Amino acid sequence: MAALFRRMSKTQNFSLLCRINRSFTSSISAPIQTKPFRAPFQVRSVVTPADDVVGFDEMVAGTQRKYYMLGGKGGVGKTSCAASLAVKFASHGHPTIVVSTDPAHSLSDSFAQDLTGGRLVPVEGADSPLFALEISPEKAREEFRSGNQKPGGSGVKNFMDGMGLGMLSNQLEELKLGELLDTPPPGLDEAIAISKVMEFVESQEYNIFTRIVFDTAPTGHTLRLLSLPDFLDASIGKMMKLKRKLASATSALKSVFRKEEARQDTSEKLDDKLGELREKMARVRDLFQDSDSTEFVIVTIPTVMAVNESARLRASLRKESIPVRRLIVNQILPPSTSDCKFCAMKRKDQRRALDIIQNDPELSSLRLIQAPLFDVEIRGVPALKFMGDKVWR
Template sequence: MGSRRLASFSLASISGASSRKTSMAMLALFSKSQNYTSLCRITRSFELISTPRETVAGFDEMVAGTQRKHYMLGGKGGVGKTSCAASLAVKFANHGHPTIVISTDPAHSLSDSFAQDLSGGTLVPVEGVDSPLFALEINPEKAREEFRTASQGSGGSGDGMKDLMDSMGLGMLADQVMQFVESQQYNMFTRIVFDTAPTGHTLRLLSLPDFLDASIGKMMKLKKKLASTTSAFKYVFGKEEKQQDVASDKLEQLRERMAKVRDLFRDPDSTEFVIVTIPTVMAISESSRLHASLRKECIPVQRLIVNQVLPPSASDCKFCAMKRKDQMRVLETIMSDPQLANLRLVQAPLVDVEIRGVPALKFMGDMIWK
């Protein structure tokens, strides 16, 4: 593309041309930086490098209706998943949807994105939005020890049990997800956004229901066999038998919840996985493999966000020119990639300000979610 001088945004446009009060709040936020002028030079030229309007005009569809919908954002580590997820949650809330945003990444950064402490294990209200928005960071590792006892009490052992133990933390994570879906306490929330872990961890989570269904099923069969051969000892070991029954009940309940998780993840009417990436060969290649894996798991995917795209510049910076040229080549490969070509492509610009706090997330959301 030819060079074009960048037109700077005003504070009013950053805040969506809302009230003067909001603009002053934005001014207070950004003026803390020594490079205030630089921070405000996030440009309209992003529109020049976006894909055709018909391919990105999807937010109206995402925000329509009051039926609860779930959006999972995932991809390679370091591509901006958390910022994209948080900005989507803010946009939903500002369009009248009571929203929950949940981080399932053991290395949480949602607290940093909102500039609030979300690590307490309970929903925290996010300040500065038009409708209720709550955020939460959940830790899948906490459940391992609890379910280690449950599985061992049900007769589990060996390498297969080790694999199951490695997945128990994810199982409880998914179980917590279902609490938000099923509990009447959270019926008011019409949008739930998940900030997921990097690709490998997320794929394990998405494939977990089938894995646990098979693994726990085998453990239940083994327990029945053991019970039939040890019936003579029930009187002597009655207490141990009772403990095994409790453990088995826990695992069976988890198995049933996982089946519900599986159905939720695969329902195109209520769930969508959004892939987030950056314009590098390695990131696009991983995104292609991710989409292939999601299709295998029957997870609905419609959108691909390419984050950190350099806008056109009139600067004579050779590094910037070469970097943008390289990014454009990578973006062209998406169009020919069999896994990515049919997804709705959204380009998000590289900005010279850290996206942190609700005003900045609103600004980012207005650029991405159109």
């Protein structure tokens, strides 16, 4: 089956892939046996987490689709943790997609293969269906804008000015919608990217995928993304309301409008596109908040700064009603009998950060996953599988 998959992956024949996988998904649960990765280094964890703490069994159980979003401060190991989780899901028989919504992608680096291009790319070396997708915000935004001819921007303004409705156009400007589409604020790229992901995940063709792992952008971006559905909903709602007012105010000018059919077409297209985006955002918000199918896993490192940021992230996620159950503390120093001064200091620092977590009202209730600091870089599927076995238990 694995060999067949690899061959099919190369042809990217997804409909055939779907047919084969209908029988495949029914066999989920027993991990697929792969050649063991021989670590060129020794790994000993500092603190041995209780066996049931991570609860990977719970994460892997069932064939209904689940979404895991991994996020946290820049550089803490989000990509490595997301990629290793995706590899582990796949090796347990789940057809899996790992998606990067971070504009500064590092999935290709993590898997040590070219996954760029904004399309699903089969991950080589996985013994089960594992695909990666690096969302290209630029491409997604272009697609969104195509056909709109500067929607909401100067096109609409000129049109309204031409109709003697400059006052309304000024109101429109106040909504900053034109700006929103012409020079998107941080986060909009991601929202559009996520709506692109929705197209993937809602499409019949990709029904076979039972685990979707998101490698998200650093905290600030992600928070904007998570609050964006509401923000856009409000902005688009206002915009549409205004357009409706405009429509009734201009009904007397119908004959003029008839002559302006082409422009009206553009305006209607804008309406459709905004409506579509609004609906997608609403579905994204529902998906983010559905605790049966979605979980946001916070990744941090044992430093006071990272822990404090994680606490703020957890508070913001709570505000957005995003389910969070687990906290990964990555890069914990392994124990040593002959600590150098530097290591001893570092270890003390790490313990202090772990203490803060244990006493933090936002973080102490989360399941703690302690991931060791490895002495080589984790790159490529065998290394990710090795990391996955240490972290996701």
